[in-house]
Amino acid sequence: MSAGGSADRCGERTPVDVAVGVLIDRQGRFLLTSRPEGKVYAGYWEFPGGKLEAGETVEEALRRELHEELGITIGPAQPWKVELYDYPHALVRLHFCKVYRWSGEFEMRERQAMSWQELPVRVRPVLPGTVPVLRWLAEERAHQGPTHVE
Numbered sequence: 507m508s509a510g511g512s513a514d515r516c517g518e519r520t521p522v523d524v525a526v527g528v529l530i531d532r533q534g535r536f537l538l539t540s541r542p543e544g545k546v547y548a549g550y551w552e553f554p555g556g557k558l559e560a561g562e563t564v565e566e567a568l569r570r571e572l573h574e575e576l577g578i579t580i581g582p583a584q585p586w587k588v589e590l591y592d593y594p595h596a597l598v599r600l601h602f603c604k605v606y607r608w609s610g611e612f613e614m615r616e617r618q619a620m621s622w623q624e625l626p627v628r629v630r631p632v633l634p635g636t637v638p639v640l641r642w643l644a645e646e647r648a649h650q651g652p653t654h655v656e
């Protein structure tokens with residue numbers, strides 16, 4: 507029990523569900539985008555995605571978010587990993603999905619930047635909640651050494 511009493515205990519926050527896409531191209535590169543100005547962690551690199559709206563499945567939310575943010579229409583989203591991440595601003599439950607097919611031209615509709623990356627990731631800084639994904643990719647690919655530059 508924290509000393510602050512029940513009103514300001516922060517361990518009981520309900521997680522916010524977030525759908526995140528790990529888009530992988532034919533050369534095995536994955537897409538990172540930078541967080542737009544005005545959002546928390548603006549300028550940090552992450553896998554594209556966003557919060558689920560009421561009644562949406564993870565796949566529906568991902569399809570909507572990637573269309574809104576990047577202008578593409580994704581094919582099937584393969585559920586991959588689920589990770590809880592406790593930020594000062596929110597407790598988030600990240601639903602990472604792999605996506606191998608999409609259509610349409612990339613358009614940065616929120617004036618963010620995009621970059622196709624391999625390991626180790628060269629863009630920086632990377633969002634803390636993104637780092638575990640880089641480790642999972644490193645395991646899958648038997649990548650040795652750092653996953654990104656600090």
Ligand SMILES: Nc1nc2c([nH]c(=O)n2[C@H]2C[C@H](O)[C@@H](COP(=O)(O)OP(=O)(O)OP(=O)(O)O)O2)c(=O)[nH]1
Nearest residue numbers: 524526552553554555556557591596598633635636
């Ligand atoms: N998109 C994305 N979000 C991530 C990743 N890792 C991570 O911790 N997050 C966190 C950051 C945010 O707290 C949350 C995503 O929320 P967001 O603010 O980007 O979502 P949104 O586009 O729905 O935003 P908004 O409409 O509320 O402005 O998940 C990641 O790899 N990709």
